[in-house]
Amino acid sequence: MTGYPLANAAYVFFLLALGIGFVFYWKEKKKTGERESEKNKIYACGEDMKPEELNIPSETFYRNLIKILKIEKLREWHTGVLSDYLLWIFLGMAVLVFVLVITW
Amino acid sequence: MIFGFLPIAVMLATTFLIPLVSLKTEKYIIHTTLAGLFLSLLLSISMIPDVLSKGRVVYQMEGWKAPFGISIVFDPLSVFLSVAFIFIVLLAVVFSHKYIKYKKTEYYSLVCLVLVGTLGVINTGDIFNMFVYLEILSVSSYALTAFFKKKESLEAAIKYLIIGSLATSLVLLGIAFIYGVLGTLNMADIAVKVSGTANPVIGTALALIITGMFIKSGLVPFHAWLPDAYQASPSPVTSIFSGVTTNVGMYAVLRLVFTVFNPVSVLLWMLMIVGAISMLGGALLALVQNSLKRLLAYSSISQMGFVAVSVGLGTQTGLSGGVLHIINHSIIKGLLFLCAGFIVYQAKTDNMHEISGKFKFNPVIGYSFIIGALSLVGVPLFNGFVSKWLIYVATFQVSPVLTVLALVSSALTLAYMLRAFYLVFLCNAKPGAKQKKIPLSMQLPLIVLVGIIILLGVFPGFSIDISNLMVQSLNKQQYIGAVLT
Structure with a gap:
């Protein structure tokens, strides 16, 4: 079996x-x-x-893990500003277009 | 075979029937919606034997033969996904019965329209038609995000509208490039013509369409609209977004990359890289969220990353794992967002630090949440384990580094789901706190979803067999043969 x-x-x-x-x-x-x-x-x-x-104080849950992995930095990038988000999308798209056009 | 188009037609008819029914009273809106959904579900299920015996059923709209007319193509991939998505919407509508107390006409019409768009994208064999259905799906989603008309709902809806419109514009631009070079919109015909061309415009077109679909799937770095939209929408709608609409983008990527265009290695690498970043990034960000719905939203980004990595491997096991994880994620997130919906409904806040004091542990909600959480982590006996196991095996066959990343992401999933469970149900729990009675219409969807999670987890052979069948329907030559002859 x-x-x-x-x-x-x-x-x-x-x-x-x-x-x-x-x-x-x-x-x-x-x-x-x-x-x-x-x-x-x-x-x-x-x-x-x-x-x-x-x-366990809920604010300090995984405090050390968050500190070591620098997750707060990741969080700071999420500014909530639309133009920042659009910039990420355009950068991502630029990479995709560049790579696919070069290799197609 | 006109029968096949009926699930979409029934949902479209229901969308327009709801405002008519509500002219006199809003009492029968829920009945009309449920009747439409049941009928659509039964019609989709009735397609299964036909699709399994013939492999693929093609309906040419108005009798116009492909590539001149619009083809509707039913294969195991599209039919099983249709059944799963209609079922999730059906349960979300049952849950909405007591949850949505005003503007029911608009709400249920828009939910039906989301399903029309979803079914259309999944079943169409015409790339422009896919764009039209994607727009139907998107526009109704923007309206549902703004449903509560609060400041944050409107802000999220505007962000979603702008980013979503950018996505559909990119898709349209890509389609225009394809039509300009190949002179056809039929997906099977494109598949034939694209094989003999090395025109870089096709590469650009594919990159634009894939970017649009990545935005719809919420993969990093195209994900920014998703947490806001998920947090601001009504909870049953969030369960539809997470369980249905986000997966549509990933379905389109699968269909276009493997059936229409060639799965070139650079494209698969891009899928794996974007997937790995999403898998880890989504899980890390979920770990620091204070809002329950936002945490689940980042978790959806992470799970879509798992799907992208698995699909990007391009192997049979990888594709099976990816396709199965789409369905499993729909079920699990459907359950978790409905649980979150009830918690937010009772506590009047989605901040996990504030919820715990206001919410008394309820067995149905508590056990449903923990079962959903464990399944999402990939614990045996639950459906999430089956797809995650396939993903681990598939990644290990290609690159053990990806397996390690997937395992780390799963460990992070366990960490953030345990934190959520602790903050919502255990921390500061007040044994004496009053507990509202949970309406049956809210309990039933949870119980059904828990049942499915356990059933698919205990008998994994069934779901693996189905996912293998679904993967077989991505075969390019068979698709071309069925549509163009």
């Missing part, structure tokens, strides 16, 4: 494994009942902290 039937069989096994996993999860959950409230508490070295205080 090769190619797509094999891929289909792999998917069926994947689903089967997922289904078995769910059955175990459901049985365990049924056995232990509702989650204990203690489990939801956050351990912060004895301090009482609300869950929302421990959220």
